[in-house]
Amino acid sequence: MKCPVCGAVYRPIKGSRVGIEQRNNDYKEKTATISASSSSSPLLSTASSSPTCRRCKVDLSDLFRLHDQAIWYHRQALHLLSKGRYPEAATHNNQALALYYSNADFHALAGKLSALQGEWREAIASWQQALKFDPQNAIASDSLQMIKLMTTLTANRKR
Numbered sequence: 001m002k003c004p005v006c007g008a009v010y011r012p013i014k015g016s017r018v019g020i021e022q023r024n025n026d027y028k029e030k031t032a033t034i035s036a037s038s039s040s041s042p043l044l045s046t047a048s049s050s051p052t053c054r055r056c057k058v059d060l061s062d063l064f065r066l067h068d069q070a071i072w073y074h075r076q077a078l079h080l081l082s083k084g085r086y087p088e089a090a091t092h093n094n095q096a097l098a099l100y101y102s103n104a105d106f107h108a109l110a111g112k113l114s115a116l117q118g119e120w121r122e123a124i125a126s127w128q129q130a131l132k133f134d135p136q137n138a139i140a141s142d143s144l145q146m147i148k149l150m151t152t153l154t155a156n157r158k159r
C-alpha cells in the first residue's frame with residue numbers, strides 16, 4: 001500500500017503489523033518498521049478509527065478500506081480453496097488483486113490456484129510476481145524451488 005499523497009509505502013508484515021518502506025532509501029533499510037517504534041499499538045492498525053500517514057499525516061482510511069476489502073476477498077478465496085472450489089477461489093483472489101495489486105500473498109495464492117488447476121505457466125508467473133513484491137514470500141519461493149527440483153529430477157530420469 002502506498003500513501004497517495006507523499007508516496008510512503010506501507011506493507012503488512014507478519015502478525016498483521018504494518019511497516020513503512022521509504023522508497024528513496026536503500027532497499028536494505030526496509031526492515032525499519034513502524035511496529036518497532038510502537039510495539040503494542042501500531043499507528044496504522046486498521047482497527048484504529050482514522051489511520052493517518054506517519055510521514056505526511058494524510059487520512060488513509062479510504063486506502064485501508066480498500067485494503068480491508070481486498071483481504072476479505074482473499075479470505076473468501078482461501079475458504080473456497082479449502083472446499084476445493086478452485087475456479088471460484090481464483091475469481092475472488094483476482095478481486096483482491098484488483099484492489100491491492102502489490103500484495104505478495106495474493107499473488108502467491110493465485111499461483112497455488114493456477115497450479116492446482118494444472119496451469120503451471122500461470123502459476124510460475126504468479127509466484128515470480130509474488131517474489132517481486134516480497135522476496136521473502138515462503139509459499140512462492142518454496143513452490144518455485146520445488147518446480148526447479150522436479151524439472152531436474154525429470155531431466156535426470158531421461159538420461
Ligand SMILES: [Zn+2]
Nearest residue numbers: 003006053056
Ligand atoms: Zn503520506
